[in-house]
Amino acid sequence: MLLEASGIAASVxxxxxxxxxxxxxxxxxxxxxxxxxxxxxxxAPRSPYAATHYSSTRRPxxxxxxxxxxxxxxxTEGDVAAGEDPVVRxxxxxxxxxxxxxxxxxxxxxxRVLAMVNQKLALSSGAQPCSTIKLSVALAALSEGVIDxxxxxxxxxxxxxxxxxxxxxxxxxxxEAVGRKLGFEKVQYYAHQFGLGELAGYxxxxxxxxxxxxxxxxxxxGGVSKxxxxxxxISMTPLQLxxxxxxxxxxxxxxxxxxxxxxxxxxxxxPRVKRHLDIEPVIPKLSGGMAGAVEYGxxxxxxxxxxxxxxxxxxxxxxxxxxxxxxFASYANTDIGRIVTVVFLQGGRPTFGPKAAxxxxxxxxxxxxxxxFVAGAGGISSASGLEKIIPASDQQ
Numbered sequence: 001m002l003l004e005a006s007g008i009a010a011s012v013x014x015x016x017x018x019x020x021x022x023x024x025x026x027x028x029x030x031x032x033x034x035x036x037x038x039x040x041x042x043x044a045p046r047s048p049y050a051a052t053h054y055s056s057t058r059r060p061x062x063x064x065x066x067x068x069x070x071x072x073x074x075x076t077e078g079d080v081a082a083g084e085d086p087v088v089r090x091x092x093x094x095x096x097x098x099x100x101x102x103x104x105x106x107x108x109x110x111x112r113v114l115a116m117v118n119q120k121l122a123l124s125s126g127a128q129p130c131s132t133i134k135l136s137v138a139l140a141a142l143s144e145g146v147i148d149x150x151x152x153x154x155x156x157x158x159x160x161x162x163x164x165x166x167x168x169x170x171x172x173x174x175x176e177a178v179g180r181k182l183g184f185e186k187v188q189y190y191a192h193q194f195g196l197g198e199l200a201g202y203x204x205x206x207x208x209x210x211x212x213x214x215x216x217x218x219x220x221x222g223g224v225s226k227x228x229x230x231x232x233x234i235s236m237t238p239l240q241l242x243x244x245x246x247x248x249x250x251x252x253x254x255x256x257x258x259x260x261x262x263x264x265x266x267x268x269x270x271p272r273v274k275r276h277l278d279i280e281p282v283i284p285k286l287s288g289g290m291a292g293a294v295e296y297g298x299x300x301x302x303x304x305x306x307x308x309x310x311x312x313x314x315x316x317x318x319x320x321x322x323x324x325x326x327x328f329a330s331y332a333n334t335d336i337g338r339i340v341t342v343v344f345l346q347g348g349r350p351t352f353g354p355k356a357a358x359x360x361x362x363x364x365x366x367x368x369x370x371x372x373f374v375a376g377a378g379g380i381s382s383a384s385g386l387e388k389i390i391p392a393s394d395q396q
Contacts, residue, residue, distance in 0.1 A: 067322035070347025072100040075118040083260030088339070089115035091366035095359050101326070101345035103363065104238045108246040108331060108340045110271040111255025113239075119206070126210035126237035127346065130316030131170045131298075131353065132327045133231035135244065135286070138163060140190035141178045142282035149285035153177050167289025168297030170315060170353075172229040179228025184216040187224060191234075193277060194247070195254055200239035202256035202272050211235040230318050241329050242342040243274075248286065249312075249331040249340055252277040287312055291333075294357070299328060301354045305361035309334050309373055313360070315353030324348055328356035332364065337373035 075096070081089055085105075092103040092115045102118040116122050141147045142163075152160040155173040166174035179187060191197065197212030216224050217233035226232035239257055247254045256272040290312035293299040298315040313330025326345035332338060341363060343356040367373065 064319060064324075065322060066319070066324055066348030068100070068324075068347050070100055070324075070345070070350040071098050073098060075100070075102075075121075079117065079119045080261050081115075082262050083265050084116070085114040087370050087372065088367065089117065091115075091363050091370065091372075092117045092341075094366055095363035096343075097359075099345055099355075099359065100347045100351070101343060101356070101359075102238055103359070104242050104342045104344075105363075106242050106246050106257060106340040106342075108249040108338050110269070111243070111246060111257050112269060112271070113201075113204075113257055113259040114339065116259060121344070121346075122238050123204065123206045123208060124237070125208040126235040126240070127323075127325050127344070128318055128320050129231035129234055129236040129241065130318035130325055130327055131172075131230050132236070132241055132314050132316035132329055133228065133234060134167060134170065134175050135248070135290075135314050135329075136191050136194050136196065137175055137179060137182070137187065137228045138167060138286055138289070139194065139248075139279055139282060140187060141182055142285055143190065143279065144182065144186060146181050147178060149288060163285065164288040164292055167286070167314065168292030168295075170293070170298045175229045176225035179224045182224075182228070184224045184227075187228060188212065188214075193275075195240050195243045195274070196234070196236060198240075200237065200243040200257050202258050204239075204257065204259050207239065208237065210237045210240055230316070238342045238344045241327070241344075242340055245329045245331055245342070246340045247277050247279070248283055248290075249333075249338070251283065252280045287333075290314055290330075294330070298353060299330070299357035301358040302328075302330075302361035302364075304358060306364040306368065308368055309364070311360075311364060313357065315357055317353040324351045326352045326354075326356040328353055328360050330357075330360055332373065334373055336375045337367070339367070339372075 076093060088105050092105055096103050096117055102121040103115065104113065104122050105115040106112065107114055147153065147163055149163045152162055153174050154160055154177070161171055161174050165171070191212055197210065199207055199209055201207045211234065213233050217227060222232050227234060243254060243257055254274045254277055256274050258269065258272065260266045260269055291310065293315065294302050294311050294313055299313050302311060302313070310333040311330050312333050313328055316325070316327035318325055323346050328343045331340045341360050343359050345351045345356050
């Protein structure tokens with residue numbers, strides 16, 4: 001028996017017949033029409049409304065497109081390395097590998113640049129600091145008494161967090177709230193005190209200047225909140241970040257960074273102090289979060305390669321105009337072999353803060369394997385323990 005409907009022929013399902021020969025329930029013809037309607041819907045182009053309706057039931061995926069490669073060759077081409085510490089430089093080169101980035105290593109008791117790999121990038125005009133700006137904001141908030149390390153800040157709803165956890169996990173909502181409490185004028189004042197918006201080096205040829213806005217960025221871009229959470233509107237150089245972390249590691253002395261370019265310059269090296277920062281009382285309140293970042297937070301990838309010494313640091317990840325940035329600034333918290341390391345990467349999807357932390361871990365491993373952290377064996381080859389420091393009043 002055949003049925004015809006809308007030009008579609010199908011035989012009756014024998015199971016649908018009753019004892020009297022009448023159809024019961026759904027026929028094959030109805031099944032066929034249902035299948036055709038489903039097929040037609042699946043092949044039809046989606047309207048804007050359909051896409052909106054679909055996104056309300058299932059979260060859409062956003063894929064950012066990057067135009068910069070995360071990898072590069074000949075990154076050391078043109079570097080002037082005659083005055084660098086050879087052990088530190090080789091450790092940095094081996095750790096960086098073929099990543100498109102730079103490594104800057106600094107002696108925190110003098111401001112001497114021990115190694116600067118890929119100097120073209122290290123001395124460039126910088127990039128958005130991403131979450132590394134949280135160090136400056138945290139120091140400002142602690143100095144102003146706006147927060148303490150245990151102050152619970154509301155993140156919305158019932159969620160609350162203190163400074164240690166916010167730094168360790170790089171929580172944006174926490175620093176947005178702190179930034180609003182501080183206000184732009186205080187945020188800007190402390191940022192300038194910490195060296196942002198000015199040259200970090202002392203007569204380093206080719207060093208470019210980062211930028212720090214003189215006015216708060218537009219509310220459309222997030223205002224002071226976004227400036228404090230991931231550095232929106234700010235351009236920071238690896239040297240500026242290195243100088244700030246140097247001051248954190250040594251108790252508040254902001255040195256001019258100097259990059260000797262010959263053995264003779266190393267022999268005549270004298271530290272130069274830019275200014276003394278009144279941050280020594282608040283550094284212990286900051287260091288817990290920096291240690292937490294490495295132990296269990298955003299920088300824990302460092303521990304894939306190095307666990308022997310205590311490392312404190314801060315990661316940063318963000319992107320701008322098709323380029324992703326990955327930052328990690330850290331220091332070895334030891335009595336000997338003290339060193340500040342800044343890793344800055346640029347590229348695409350493989351580039352991010354935890355990758356920079358992993359590279360720093362490889363560098364610390366290389367230094368450890370060369371006895372850098374052993375008293376009287378290796379370490380910094382020169383400029384350590386210098387007694388004469390040129391005061392700021394004698395500097396140009």
